Amino acid sequence: MKFKKLVIISHTEHYLNDGGIVVGWGPTINEINYLADYFEEIIHIACLLNDKAPLSSNSYTKNNIKFFPIPPFGGGSFIDKLGIIRKMPIILKTISENIEFATHVQLRLPTGIGVFLLPYFSWFKKRTFKFWVKYAGNWVEEHPPFGYRFQRWFLEKNYAKCKVTINGFWPNQLKHCITFENPCLLDSQIAYGQEVAAKKEFKKPYRFVFVGRLDDDKGVQRIIDAFRSIELGDVESIDFIGDGPKFNHYVKESLFLEDKVHFHGFLNSEKVHERLQKAHFLLLASKAEGFPKVIAEAACYGTIPIVTNVGSIGQYINETNGFEFNIMKLNKIFSQDELTLVVKSKRLTKIALKFSFNAYVNKLKNIC
Numbered sequence: 001m002k003f004k005k006l007v008i009i010s011h012t013e014h015y016l017n018d019g020g021i022v023v024g025w026g027p028t029i030n031e032i033n034y035l036a037d038y039f040e041e042i043i044h045i046a047c048l049l050n051d052k053a054p055l056s057s058n059s060y061t062k063n064n065i066k067f068f069p070i071p072p073f074g075g076g077s078f079i080d081k082l083g084i085i086r087k088m089p090i091i092l093k094t095i096s097e098n099i100e101f102a103t104h105v106q107l108r109l110p111t112g113i114g115v116f117l118l119p120y121f122s123w124f125k126k127r128t129f130k131f132w133v134k135y136a137g138n139w140v141e142e143h144p145p146f147g148y149r150f151q152r153w154f155l156e157k158n159y160a161k162c163k164v165t166i167n168g169f170w171p172n173q174l175k176h177c178i179t180f181e182n183p184c185l186l187d188s189q190i191a192y193g194q195e196v197a198a199k200k201e202f203k204k205p206y207r208f209v210f211v212g213r214l215d216d217d218k219g220v221q222r223i224i225d226a227f228r229s230i231e232l233g234d235v236e237s238i239d240f241i242g243d244g245p246k247f248n249h250y251v252k253e254s255l256f257l258e259d260k261v262h263f264h265g266f267l268n269s270e271k272v273h274e275r276l277q278k279a280h281f282l283l284l285a286s287k288a289e290g291f292p293k294v295i296a297e298a299a300c301y302g303t304i305p306i307v308t309n310v311g312s313i314g315q316y317i318n319e320t321n322g323f324e325f326n327i328m329k330l331n332k333i334f335s336q337d338e339l340t341l342v343v344k345s346k347r348l349t350k351i352a353l354k355f356s357f358n359a360y361v362n363k364l365k366n367i368c
Helices: 026-038 078-098 115-124 148-158 187-199 222-227 248-253 257-260 269-278 293-300 338-353 357-364
Strands: 003-016 022-025 038-046 058-059 066-068 102-108 129-136 163-166 178-179 205-211 235-241 261-265 281-284 304-307
Touching: 022 026, 022 038, 022 269, 026 038, 026 058, 026 066, 026 269, 026 357, 038 078, 038 129, 058 178, 078 115, 078 235, 102 115, 102 257, 115 148, 148 178, 187 269, 187 293, 187 338, 205 261, 205 269, 222 235, 222 248, 222 257, 235 269, 248 257, 248 261, 257 261, 281 293, 293 304, 293 338, 304 338
Parallel strands: 003 038, 003 102, 038 066, 102 129, 129 163, 163 178, 205 235, 205 281, 235 261, 281 304
Antiparallel strands: 003 022, 022 058
C-alpha cells in the first residue's frame, strides 16, 4: 500500500530546537514519521511557536515529510480567541498552496481553525482528494466549548461529506463516523512490553506515575489530594511528568509527600517509557478526554491505569484491568491482593495491541 500525497492540517505546536531543526509534539510526530512509509509525500501544516522546545518534542525522521508553518492561534481570553480572524487569510493561503496535487487531506479536530476550515473544505474548495477528519477529542462530551460543539455538530450532519474517525464506540453511531484507535506503539515495543508485564510484581511500596499537562482539568490537584489519606510507607514514588502554569503550585501542595514525589517537567519519549515500565500504576483523573495515548503506553508494560471514566476510556479500561479514579476509593487499591493486581496487569497487554501502528495502517484501508 503506497499512496501519493497526504496533507495534514493540525494545531500541533512546533518549535525550532537549539540546532535550528523543526520539532513538534512527540506523539504526533511519531505517528507522521510512521505514515511516511505509506505515502510518497507528506506535508504537515501546523503552528510554529517562538518558544523553547519542550523535551517532549521530536523531529521528523523521513525525507518525504515537509513542514509548513502557520501562526499560533487561540488563547485564554476572548480577545485572544478573536485573533484567529486576523490570521485566517495566511492560514487559508498556506493550505491552498500546499494541497495542490494532494490525493489525501487529513484535518485534525477539534481546534480553533476547524470553525472555518470545515465550511471551507465542504462548500468553498473543489476537492480532487479524499478528505478525512480525525476528531481526537471527546466525541460525546456533554458541555464542550462552543467552537468544539459547532465542529461536532457539523461533522454529525456530514456537511463535509467525508469519513470521520473518532475515539470509542457509541450508541446510534453514524456510518460515516468510524471508531479508530490512535496509534502510539511499535510492534517491537509491544513485544518488549509483554516481557516486562510478564515479570512485573505487585508488592508494596508501589510506584505511581502521571503523564500529561499539569493542570486541574487533568486532575493533578485531585491526585495530590487523594494521597493525603494514604500511608506513605505504602508508596515508593509518585512521578509527575509534564508541565503547566501551576507547576510550582502543585510542588507546594505535595510537600506532605516528602521525598516520595518527583516533578520532572517534560521528558522525551524514551524517558517516559522508562518510567511507565517501572511503575505499578498510571494516574489520570481528567475531567474530559478522548482516549489518552498514555493509557495504551502504560498498558503495554502492564502498568495498571487508575483513571476517570470519561470519553471512551471506560470502553477499554474497567474493573477487569484497571481502577476508576476516586479520591475516597484510592485506599482500597492498597488492600488488593497481589494476584488480583497481577491478573489485571496481564490483561492490559491485549489493550496495547489495539493501539499499534501496524493495526493503524491496516485500518487506513477503510479511510484511504
